[in-house]
Amino acid sequence: MTPIQAGLLTQLALAALAVVAAVLTPPRLRARVAGAAVVGLGVAGAVTGAWALGGGQGALRIPVSLPFDPVVLSPDRLGGLFMLVAGLVGAVSASYGISYVRGPAASRTSWSAMAVFLLALQLVPAAADAVSFLLCWELMAVSSTVLLLAEHAHRAAVRSAALWYAVMTHLSFVLLLVGFAVLADAGGGTGFAALSTVPAGSAAASLAFALLVLGFASKAGIVPLHVWLPRAHPEAPSHVSAVMSAAMVKMGVYGAVLVTIRLLPGGPAWWGLLLLAFGAVSAVYGILQASVATDLKRMLAYSTSENVGLMFLALGTGLLLRAQGSAGPADAAIAACLLLVVSHAAFKTTLFLGAGSVLHATGERDLDRLGGLGARMPTTSVAFGIGALGAAALPVTSGFVAEWALLQSLIHGANAQDRLVAVVMPVSVAVVALTAGLALLAFVKAYGIAFLARPRSEGAAAAHESAPGMRVALVLAAASVVVLGLAPGPTYTAVAAAAGLPGPQPVGWWGIDLSAVGALLDPVALTVLAVLLVVPVLVVSVRLARRQPRREVDLPWGCGGVRLSPRMQYTATSYAEPLARVFDDALRPERDVLVTHSAESRYLVERVQFQQHVGDIVEETAYRPGIRFVDRLGLLARRLQNGSIHRYLGYSFVALLAVLVVVSL
Amino acid sequence: MNAGALVLVVVQVAVMVVLSPLLVGVMRQVRARMEGRAGAGVLQPWRDLRKLLGKETLQADGTSWVMAAGPVVLLGSSALVCALVPLVGTTTFPLVPDDLFVVVSVLLLGTVALALVGLDAGSAFGGMGSSRHMTIAALVEPTVLVSVYALSIPVGSSALSAIVEARIADPASIASPVSLLALVALSVAVLAETGRMPVDNPSTHLELTMIHEAMVLESSGRDLAWLELGSWLRLGALLGLVGSLLVPWGIAGDVTVPALAVGVLALALKLGVIGAGLAAGEVFLAKLRLFRVPELLAGSFVLAFLAVTASYLVVQG
Amino acid sequence: MSTSWFDQAIGLAAGVLLLTSVLLVWKRSLAAAVRSLAVQGVALAALVAVIGIYEGDPQLVAIALLVLALKGFLLPWVLDRSRVRIAAVREETPLLNTTASLLALSLLTMLAYLVSRPFLTLAPGPTSAAVPVGISLVLYGFLILTTRRHAISQLVGFLVLDNGIATVAFLTSGGVPLVVELGASLDVLLVVLILRVLTSRITAEFGAADLDDLMELRD
Numbered sequence A: 001m002t003p004i005q006a007g008l009l010t011q012l013a014l015a016a017l018a019v020v021a022a023v024l025t026p027p028r029l030r031a032r033v034a035g036a037a038v039v040g041l042g043v044a045g046a047v048t049g050a051w052a053l054g055g056g057q058g059a060l061r062i063p064v065s066l067p068f069d070p071v072v073l074s075p076d077r078l079g080g081l082f083m084l085v086a087g088l089v090g091a092v093s094a095s096y097g098i099s100y101v102r103g104p105a106a107s108r109t110s111w112s113a114m115a116v117f118l119l120a121l122q123l124v125p126a127a128a129d130a131v132s133f134l135l136c137w138e139l140m141a142v143s144s145t146v147l148l149l150a151e152h153a154h155r156a157a158v159r160s161a162a163l164w165y166a167v168m169t170h171l172s173f174v175l176l177l178v179g180f181a182v183l184a185d186a187g188g189g190t191g192f193a194a195l196s197t198v199p200a201g202s203a204a205a206s207l208a209f210a211l212l213v214l215g216f217a218s219k220a221g222i223v224p225l226h227v228w229l230p231r232a233h234p235e236a237p238s239h240v241s242a243v244m245s246a247a248m249v250k251m252g253v254y255g256a257v258l259v260t261i262r263l264l265p266g267g268p269a270w271w272g273l274l275l276l277a278f279g280a281v282s283a284v285y286g287i288l289q290a291s292v293a294t295d296l297k298r299m300l301a302y303s304t305s306e307n308v309g310l311m312f313l314a315l316g317t318g319l320l321l322r323a324q325g326s327a328g329p330a331d332a333a334i335a336a337c338l339l340l341v342v343s344h345a346a347f348k349t350t351l352f353l354g355a356g357s358v359l360h361a362t363g364e365r366d367l368d369r370l371g372g373l374g375a376r377m378p379t380t381s382v383a384f385g386i387g388a389l390g391a392a393a394l395p396v397t398s399g400f401v402a403e404w405a406l407l408q409s410l411i412h413g414a415n416a417q418d419r420l421v422a423v424v425m426p427v428s429v430a431v432v433a434l435t436a437g438l439a440l441l442a443f444v445k446a447y448g449i450a451f452l453a454r455p456r457s458e459g460a461a462a463a464h465e466s467a468p469g470m471r472v473a474l475v476l477a478a479a480s481v482v483v484l485g486l487a488p489g490p491t492y493t494a495v496a497a498a499a500g501l502p503g504p505q506p507v508g509w510w511g512i513d514l515s516a517v518g519a520l521l522d523p524v525a526l527t528v529l530a531v532l533l534v535v536p537v538l539v540v541s542v543r544l545a546r547r548q549p550r551r552e553v554d555l556p557w558g559c560g561g562v563r564l565s566p567r568m569q570y571t572a573t574s575y576a577e578p579l580a581r582v583f584d585d586a587l588r589p590e591r592d593v594l595v596t597h598s599a600e601s602r603y604l605v606e607r608v609q610f611q612q613h614v615g616d617i618v619e620e621t622a623y624r625p626g627i628r629f630v631d632r633l634g635l636l637a638r639r640l641q642n643g644s645i646h647r648y649l650g651y652s653f654v655a656l657l658a659v660l661v662v663v664s665l
Numbered sequence B: 001m002n003a004g005a006l007v008l009v010v011v012q013v014a015v016m017v018v019l020s021p022l023l024v025g026v027m028r029q030v031r032a033r034m035e036g037r038a039g040a041g042v043l044q045p046w047r048d049l050r051k052l053l054g055k056e057t058l059q060a061d062g063t064s065w066v067m068a069a070g071p072v073v074l075l076g077s078s079a080l081v082c083a084l085v086p087l088v089g090t091t092t093f094p095l096v097p098d099d100l101f102v103v104v105s106v107l108l109l110g111t112v113a114l115a116l117v118g119l120d121a122g123s124a125f126g127g128m129g130s131s132r133h134m135t136i137a138a139l140v141e142p143t144v145l146v147s148v149y150a151l152s153i154p155v156g157s158s159a160l161s162a163i164v165e166a167r168i169a170d171p172a173s174i175a176s177p178v179s180l181l182a183l184v185a186l187s188v189a190v191l192a193e194t195g196r197m198p199v200d201n202p203s204t205h206l207e208l209t210m211i212h213e214a215m216v217l218e219s220s221g222r223d224l225a226w227l228e229l230g231s232w233l234r235l236g237a238l239l240g241l242v243g244s245l246l247v248p249w250g251i252a253g254d255v256t257v258p259a260l261a262v263g264v265l266a267l268a269l270k271l272g273v274i275g276a277g278l279a280a281g282e283v284f285l286a287k288l289r290l291f292r293v294p295e296l297l298a299g300s301f302v303l304a305f306l307a308v309t310a311s312y313l314v315v316q317g
Numbered sequence C: 001m002s003t004s005w006f007d008q009a010i011g012l013a014a015g016v017l018l019l020t021s022v023l024l025v026w027k028r029s030l031a032a033a034v035r036s037l038a039v040q041g042v043a044l045a046a047l048v049a050v051i052g053i054y055e056g057d058p059q060l061v062a063i064a065l066l067v068l069a070l071k072g073f074l075l076p077w078v079l080d081r082s083r084v085r086i087a088a089v090r091e092e093t094p095l096l097n098t099t100a101s102l103l104a105l106s107l108l109t110m111l112a113y114l115v116s117r118p119f120l121t122l123a124p125g126p127t128s129a130a131v132p133v134g135i136s137l138v139l140y141g142f143l144i145l146t147t148r149r150h151a152i153s154q155l156v157g158f159l160v161l162d163n164g165i166a167t168v169a170f171l172t173s174g175g176v177p178l179v180v181e182l183g184a185s186l187d188v189l190l191v192v193l194i195l196r197v198l199t200s201r202i203t204a205e206f207g208a209a210d211l212d213d214l215m216e217l218r219d
Helices: A003-024 A027-053 A077-100 A108-126 A130-151 A156-187 A203-220 A229-235 A238-263 A269-292 A296-323 A327-362 A378-391 A398-413 A419-451 A468-486 A488-498 A523-547 A577-582 A617-640 A645-664 B002-034 B044-054 B066-084 B100-120 B124-152 B160-169 B171-175 B177-193 B221-246 B257-283 B290-316 C003-026 C030-055 C058-085 C098-115 C117-122 C131-147 C151-173 C178-206 C211-218
Strands: A060-062 A071-073 A505-507 A511-514 A519-521 A551-553 A590-597 A605-613 B058-060
Touching (some): A003 A027, A003 A060, A027 A108, A071 A130, A077 A108, A077 A238, A077 A468, A077 A488, A108 A238, A130 A238, A203 A269, A229 A296, A238 A269, A238 A327, A269 A296, A269 A577, A296 A419, A327 A378, A327 A468, A327 A488, A378 A398, A378 A419, A398 A419, A398 A468, A398 A488, A398 A511, A398 A519, A398 B100, A398 B124, A419 B100, A419 B124, A419 B290, A419 C098, A468 A488, A468 A523, A488 A505, A488 A511, A523 B066, A523 B221, B002 B066, B002 B221, B044 B221, B066 B100, B100 B124, B100 B160, B124 B177, B124 B290, B160 B221, B171 B177, B171 C003, B177 B221, B177 B290, B177 C003, B221 B257, B290 C098, C003 C030, C003 C098, C003 C131, C003 C151, C030 C058, C030 C151, C058 C151, C098 C131, C131 C151, C151 C178
Parallel strands (some): A551 B058
Antiparallel strands (some): A060 A071, A505 A511, A511 A519
16 A cells, blocks of 8 residues: 555545534534544645645545546645645644634534535645546535535525535536546546547647636636626635635635646637636736725635636636746746645635634724724734735745745746737836735735724724634644745745646755846845845844833824714725725725715715725626526426415426327337 | 955945935925925934934834844845945955845845835735735835836846946946836836835824835834934935946945046936925826826836837947 | 847837827827827838838839828828817727727737738748737727727728738738829828718717717707
8 A cells, every 4th residue: 555545545444424513513523523634634635645746656546436437536736736725725724723613603513514514625736637526516515505505594695605606616526527528538438548539639639628728717717707606705615715725725725726727738829818707807807806805714715716717817818828838937836826826725724714703803804893803802913914915925935935825936037029928028027016006005905904003893803813723723824834935945946847847946944946037036045135135124123122112192193173982983994995996996885975064064074974885797797697687587487386276287298298198209 | 356346335325314314304305495395404314313312212012023123134134235236336245246236135035025024014005005005015016126127237247336337338328218218217226115106295293195105104213213214214215326326436346435526426416406396296196096006106117118128229220 | 230220120110109199099189199199100101111112122212102191191180180170189988998999909919910820820920920000900809999989089090901911911921013103192181081071060960070970960
């Protein structure tokens, strides 16, 4: 038995153990016992993934009583990378969940679903044939729907979110099913080895590519198939949101990489262009919505759309450049895609868990009602801050490294001989730049409004630091953001191995040398230089502070007045107001200004009420008409069903007659 | 190589710390004279700094550690930019190349620190300044990166020292349309990033229009000193960068005493001329309405974009 | 006469052509628009002159002088006079706001660049390398025509379009015969004069030079 086989078996066993524990243990112990088993499952997945990433071989065949071949689980290096990511995210989130869950999220069903969900997540990248892949995929979809439904009895929004999610995720499944069927037909088998015999230039390959990419894009939350994301992420329990956003959405990216790099390598240039266009639209739209969102978790959900958009953009760039013959920058772009995957997993876990702590402590998700949490929840504040730095791609975090690699590949990708690339690359640079700029604003807003200044509601004022278990998980996640940012060299080597790219030159202290594009980055050296420069400032500051310590005074400046209430602070809505105005045409916010005049005179204003709502314009323009159409069909169908038993029997009779007539013809 | 780079970094940062308050002093003085005022003298920023460092630091009740850490981060990021950008010489550490993307990110770290300081006090003005500051920073980003892209194309590298060295070697490339377009775009971006006219009026204290001043409203004593010095260093480094790209002569190719002396003198001269010119220009400019700023930035973005497009034209022609 | 000098000069003239058109869209003041147009005319003349001198063709140089007189001075002057007469200050409410127009410009430039691929592959060289600039000008002209409301802006758009066509003509065919150019120039002059009269009439009729008012004539 190879270590991979052992690892896979351990995962199955631990998942079963977790389900049994969740069902049998009393509520008091359930979270701890079942949670520990789920953490173990995650760790087992991570270890197995790491082993596969290191080149370990091994296949597990599970005979199922279906008219198919047995389910084959055999992760390759690429699958190993994604299994590693899913396992780590799952382990950290589950350990957070142990202290976090309360009420319905701590039920038997929820913990069992959590175990199955994590198992499915870890097995999707291990699947070695289309049938097993789809089985694991469906298991992942169903278990996550159950998890999402945890609080359905309390909030109507949960039910609506689950409905959207279920519909979109099954749409994705159907697309994948048809896509793999087309490919299997052309390749003469369902195993990935058989599928990869289909030449990438054939029509079947292109059709399958289009179907599969649409299916994966829907799972990945790519605009315009993202509509479930900003509903599902906020409504799920936070540790589940973390897994969904940091790991499950990545399975969409895994699928896209699987199809374009492993199964059908060497596809035509338009494949790359399609992915790139999807990614670019998604990145800009996602971050625009995130910048104006006021619900903390909804904002994080839109930011997921943005990040996945960047991953698709990077992958598309890589494919396009490969098709056009610039191998070096293409490799850098594909590596950047996988770096983004790893980095996003790290910082989005941190951010969602941080948001969970905030929700736990204040009962508020609305940024407009938060504030001043930095003093009340110092650990959470620092961890969330690090995650936000990562999401804003600032040095020295994992997000910075990934975006740097992407930009380097973009600016070196173009050559004058190839006009298509020469036109596409500048646009992509502009898109990435705008995305980076807006991400900066969005995360300064999220951190600054929630954690700085003074509390804007009683819930925020009464906030308390979260339980030690939650803090440990948060700190682990935040530390991973920094470590990945400081030591990109090993990560780069790993992702290069996963995608079958030539490894980079190791340089300095775990730095990267992208010799193919002539660029070098060593965050540790940069940090050392920065620290050397900051030390004199600190020395002066400390000496001055010893002479004259800082003193707190009552109030900030209020134009000479002292009536400064927390309500006079900027809120998240007002913070993003200039941006909402600049991008008025793209966001179409609905504003209501209600002015109540004083009874004595119309020139005196008693109160002004301002309301702003930013809907999802894609949902309103593309989905609502479709839903209305289906609704109308449903009404028509109701005419067929009027409850009369005679009519139903009549239908059966007519059907029987029709069949007989057809048979006799 | 490393020792030389270290010497250069120390020289650049030290020179910039000395020069940038003087630069601000010169700019204020030019402006004052042109507006018919006597002005406070070129050394006034230095006197301000000394005064602020000696004063007691006050902070409003309920503010957090960001009030103290933000200024240091801003100053550190500005100093790091001064160290990375080839102002006096082009020698770099082999492990820390002066990659423009890195420089921009380090700069943004300072931007974020300043925005958080603005939010921390919990006054209405701080939030207002911070919000506008970040909106502008977000919209400037495409211009900056696309003009970086345009500048990097002829050299095939985004390392600043490589770009500057190529320009010294081939002066004709500076006057090419591509390079001019990119430089104009970059200059607009620099004006917006450093809060100069017509994006922000650095000398205003009118509460509803200020951006930079609104964010530093609640800081005092050494916090304010670091914030001011950090902003000045940033202005100096960015103007110096434009100067290095526009007039690359005098920048030391190696680390020897005469070369460095020439480099420092050339830097002082360039900064003086650019600063005085900028200040003179500001006298004639009115501040743009906030919602007209996107038009300005979109225009500069188009210039940068044209520079990229045109550079492929020229390269293949 | 070195080729690199020729390259630089063509590049510079093409750059000025592009820059002035961007300024035309950027600035809403009509006076600034007319000034940019004049500079554009001069740049076009310079472009023709450079080609003429490089190829040693006196006829092209004569055309350059004609272009200079007409597009650099006469037409802007006519435009400016009618602007002063109807006291127009700025384009108030373009159909597409400035920011969006500017972004549209960058997309149009890209498009121009893509469609001029055949020219570039057929005859590589500095003159054909500047062809996309001419095509961009044509597209910018159309953009101005379709999105601006003021009658003066319409004229400006029309002239940018014409400049674009002229640029492409000079760059690809190495010049058109003097007679043809003369005829074309006179046509443009005539059109501008007629439009100018029309503008004055519209202003007199409606009190503004907003072309949307023309819709009222339908009834």
